[in-house]
Amino acid sequence: MRSTGRRSGVKLTPEVLEGNRRLKAVVRAGVGTDNIDKPAATRAGIVVMNTPTGNTLSTAEHAITLMLAMSRNVAPAYQSLVEGRWDRKKYMGSQVAGKTLGVVGLGRIGLAVAERARAFEMKVLGYDPFMSKERARELGIEPISTVDEMLPEVDYLTVHTPLTEETRNLVDMAQVEIMKPGVRLINCARGGIYNEAALVQGLKSGKLAGVALDVYAEEPCTDSPLFGMPGVLCTPHLGASTEEAQTQVAVEAVGLLTDFLSTGMIRHSVNVAPIDPKTLESLRGYLDVAYRLGILIAGLQSGGAKSCRLLYRGEITSRDTKVLNAAFAAGLLQHALDEGVNLVNAEMMLQERGIELTTESNSEMGAFRSSMAVEVTTDLAMHRVTGTVFGQSMPRLVALDGYRLEAYLDGCLLVFTHEDVPGIIGGVGTVFGKHGLNIGQMAVGRAGEQPGGDAVGVLNLDCEPTAEALEEVRQLPAISSAKAIHLPQAGELPAWLQA
Numbered sequence: 001m002r003s004t005g006r007r008s009g010v011k012l013t014p015e016v017l018e019g020n021r022r023l024k025a026v027v028r029a030g031v032g033t034d035n036i037d038k039p040a041a042t043r044a045g046i047v048v049m050n051t052p053t054g055n056t057l058s059t060a061e062h063a064i065t066l067m068l069a070m071s072r073n074v075a076p077a078y079q080s081l082v083e084g085r086w087d088r089k090k091y092m093g094s095q096v097a098g099k100t101l102g103v104v105g106l107g108r109i110g111l112a113v114a115e116r117a118r119a120f121e122m123k124v125l126g127y128d129p130f131m132s133k134e135r136a137r138e139l140g141i142e143p144i145s146t147v148d149e150m151l152p153e154v155d156y157l158t159v160h161t162p163l164t165e166e167t168r169n170l171v172d173m174a175q176v177e178i179m180k181p182g183v184r185l186i187n188c189a190r191g192g193i194y195n196e197a198a199l200v201q202g203l204k205s206g207k208l209a210g211v212a213l214d215v216y217a218e219e220p221c222t223d224s225p226l227f228g229m230p231g232v233l234c235t236p237h238l239g240a241s242t243e244e245a246q247t248q249v250a251v252e253a254v255g256l257l258t259d260f261l262s263t264g265m266i267r268h269s270v271n272v273a274p275i276d277p278k279t280l281e282s283l284r285g286y287l288d289v290a291y292r293l294g295i296l297i298a299g300l301q302s303g304g305a306k307s308c309r310l311l312y313r314g315e316i317t318s319r320d321t322k323v324l325n326a327a328f329a330a331g332l333l334q335h336a337l338d339e340g341v342n343l344v345n346a347e348m349m350l351q352e353r354g355i356e357l358t359t360e361s362n363s364e365m366g367a368f369r370s371s372m373a374v375e376v377t378t379d380l381a382m383h384r385v386t387g388t389v390f391g392q393s394m395p396r397l398v399a400l401d402g403y404r405l406e407a408y409l410d411g412c413l414l415v416f417t418h419e420d421v422p423g424i425i426g427g428v429g430t431v432f433g434k435h436g437l438n439i440g441q442m443a444v445g446r447a448g449e450q451p452g453g454d455a456v457g458v459l460n461l462d463c464e465p466t467a468e469a470l471e472e473v474r475q476l477p478a479i480s481s482a483k484a485i486h487l488p489q490a491g492e493l494p495a496w497l498q499a
Contacts, residue, residue, distance in 0.1 A: 014040035025260050027253040030240065031055060038271045038495040048271045048495075049256045053108065054249030059239035060112035063158050063188040064120075066212035070184055070233045071096055094209075097121040102154035104147055104170070105189070106131045106139075106353070107337050110160035114141050125150050128353070129298075130336045132306045133379055135354025145303045145379060151179045156186065163190035164335040165464070165486050166299075171195065176202040184210035184231075188239045191216035200225050203232065214239050270342060271495035279320060280497075285389035286316060286372065287327045287497055292395055292409040292487050293374050293387045294331020299485030300415065303380030307356040308332070316370035317361040325359060328374055330494070342494070371398065393491075397443075400456055405445030407458040410490040414465065416473065416482035420446055420455040427476045428459070435469040438462040454480075 012026060017040045025047040026036060033050050041048050069075060072093035080087045101117045103110050106128035114124045118140050126141035127150050136143040144150040147170060151157070157179075161167045171185065172195045185208065187194055196217060202208035203226075210231040216224065219237060226232050240246070259265040280287070310328060312321050329346035341349065350357055373386040386399035387409060395409040407413070418424050425442070432439060441460035447453055465473075465484050473482045488494075 010035060012036045012041065017041055017044050017046065020044055020046070025049065025257060027051070027257050029054075029246075029249040029253040033270050042271045042495050047260065047266055047269055049253075049260075049266070049268045050270055051249040051252040051256070052268060054252050055240035055245050056108045056112055058242040058245035059109050059188055060116060061242075062214060062235075062239045063109075063113050063160075063186050064116050066186050066188065066214065066233055066235070067096065067101075067156055067158070067184070070186070070210045070212045070231070075233055076230075096156070099123070099155040100125060100153055102127070102144075102150045102157045103141070104128075104150075104157070104159045105161035105336075106136065106141070107160060109189075110158075111139065113158055113160065114139065122156075125153060128304065128336070129301060129378070130305050130333055130350075130353050130355065132354035133304050134306075136304070138354075143304055143379075148175065148178065151175055153180075154183060155180070156184050158186040158188070159193045160189050161193065162335065162337065163192050166335060168192050169195040169198075171198065173198045173201060176207055179207065181207055182209040184208070184212070186212045188214040191219060191221075196224065196226060200229070203229050268345075279323065283319060283323065284497065285393050285395070286319075286324055286370070288393070288493060289387040289389055289395040289409070290324045290327035290372060290374075291331040291334075291494060291497070293372070293385055293397075294328040295334055295487055296331075296397070296409065296413070296485055297374055297376050297383055297385050298332050298335065299413075299483060300383045300385070301376055301378050301381070303378035305332075305353075305355050305376055305378050307358070307377045308350070309375040309377075310357070310359045311373040311375070312359065312361045312370075313372070314363070314365040314368065314370040316372065317363045321359065321361065324372065325357060327497075329357065332376070368398065373399070397458065400445065400458070402447050403445035403456040405443040405456065405458060407443035408441050408460050408490070410460070410487050410492075411440070412461045412464055413485045413487060414457075414459040414461055414470075414473070414482060415485060416457050416459075417480040418455055418457065419478040419480075420453050421478050424455075424476070424478060425457065428457070428473055428479075431469060431472045431476070432461070432465070435466060435472075437465055437469060 014037050023046055028050045031050055031052050033048060036048055038048055073091040077091040097120055100123045102125045103114050104127050106126050117124050124141045125144050126136050127144050127147050133143040170193050176198050185194060199211050212233040214235045215237055227234060256267055310325055323343060326343040326346050329350050330341045330343060333341045333346060333349055368388045371386055371388040373384060375382060375384045384401055385397060387395060387397055390396050397407040397409050439459050440462050443458045444455060446455050470482060470484060473479060
C-alpha cells in the first residue's frame with residue numbers, strides 16, 4: 001500500500017488500471033471517489049470502496065467553527081491587533097444562543113451540525129426530503145417542507161448536500177431576497193450550492209450580514225470577489241483537515257482492505273453489488289428499471305418522504321425481489337446524499353431516516369408479463385409510477401399517478417400535468433423551439449377513457465431546459481405543473497450494476 005499526502009491527487013485512470021492482474025481492491029481514504037475511474041475498475045474486476053464516516057465530526061466542527069468565528073468577527077479583530085489597532089467597538093458580534101439555524105441536508109454531517117447547534121441553545125430547522133418529519137422531531141429538529149419555506153425563518157443557514165443539478169445555485173438572488181435581513185450563510189459541503197455572485201450582491205446590499213465558505217465552485221480558489229469583503233470568512237477546503245479525521249479515514253481504509261483480503265467481506269463499496277453474477281445478469285433489466293423509477297419519483301416528490309411501497313406483478317414475483325427493493329432505494333437516494341449509495345447500504349439509509357419500505361406481490365400478469373410499481377408518500381402528496389422492461393434491456397415508464405402512457409426512462413425528462421384540451425403539445429413545443437431545445441421523444445396519457453379531463457405529458461429532451469423555458473411552460477394556459485427530472489442516459493448503468 002502506498003500512502004500519499006494528497007489522497008485525492010492520485011488518479012486511477014483507465015490507462016493506469018489496464019493490464020492489472022494482481023490488483024483486487026482500491027480503498028479511498030475519504031468520501032469522494034471521483035479520482036478513480038469506477039467503470040474501468042469494475043470492468044477489471046476491482047472493488048472500489050470508500051470511508052464515508054471518518055470525516056463526519058471534523059467537517060461538522062468546521063461548520064460550527066466558521067459560524068462562531070464569523071459571528072464574533074474573530075479574523076478581522078485579530079488582524080486589527082496584528083496591524084497595531086485596538087478596535088473593540090468596531091467588532092461588535094452576535095451570539096448564536098436563541099438564534100435559528102437552518103440545516104439543508106440531514107445526512108451524517110448535517111445531523112452532527114444540528115446536534116452541536118442545539119448544544120449552543122439554537123433552534124434548528126431542517127430540510128431533507130428523505131427524512132420523515134417524525135424522525136427529524138425525534139432528533140430535536142423542526143422539519144420544513146421546502147428550502148424556500150425555511151429561508152425567511154433562519155438567522156443562520158448551513159448546507160450539507162451533494163452538488164447536483166437540483167442543488168446547484170440552491171441559494172441564488174431570488175432566495176437571498178426572501179431571507180430576513182442580517183442572515184449569515186455557511187458552506188462546508190460543495191462549492192456551487194450557493195451562487196457566489198448572489199452572495200456578493202447580498203453582502204453589498206446589506207441583506208446578508210456574513211458569509212463563511214470552505215468550498216468553492218472552482219478549486220483551488222485563490223481569487224474571489226468575496227475575499228476581503230466585510231463579514232466574509234473563508235478557508236481553503238479544511239473541513240476534513242484534522243489529524244483525527246485523517247487518521248480515522250486511514251484506519252478505516254486499512255480495516256476495509258484487510259477484511260476484504262482475509263475474508264472477502266465488502267463494505268462501503270461504490271461499484272460492486274452484493275449478489276452473485278447469475279442473479280445480477282437475470283435481473284439486470286429490472287434492476288435498471290427499479291433504479292430509474294427511484295430517481296424519477298425522487299424528482300416528482302415534494303415534502304418529506306414518509307413511506308415507500310413497491311408492488312411487483314407477473315413473472316418477476318418468482319425472482320429475488322429484495323434486491324430490486326435495494327435498487328429502487330439506491331435510485332431514490334442517489335442525489336440526496338453526499339456518500340456512495342448502492343445495493344449494500346440503500347435500504348439501511350432509508351431506515352435511518354425513518355422511511356418505511358413495504359412490498360406486495362401479485363403473480364397474475366396484468367398488461368405486461370412483468371411490471372413493478374412504486375409509491376412514495378410524503379407529508380404533502382403521494383406519487384405512484386409503474387415501469388417494465390421491453391425486450392431484454394429497454395426500461396419503460398407505463399403509468400404515472402394513474403395516467404397510462406409509454407415513455408422512455410432515460411435522459412432529461414419534462415413531466416407536466418395539464419387539461420386534456422387541444423393545443424397543449426403545440427404550445428410546449430413552441431416554447432422549447434424558441435429556446436433551442438429539441439424534443440427527442442414524447443408520451444401523453446389520460447386518467448380514463450374519455451377526453452376532456454386531466455392528462456399528463458412526458459417529454460425526453462436532448463438537453464437541459466433553462467429556468468426561463470420551464471417558467472414559460474408553466475405559464476401556458478391549461479398547464480398545471482411542470483418539472484424537469486434527470487435520469488441516466490439510455491444504456492448508462494450505475495457502477496454496481498455493471499459488474
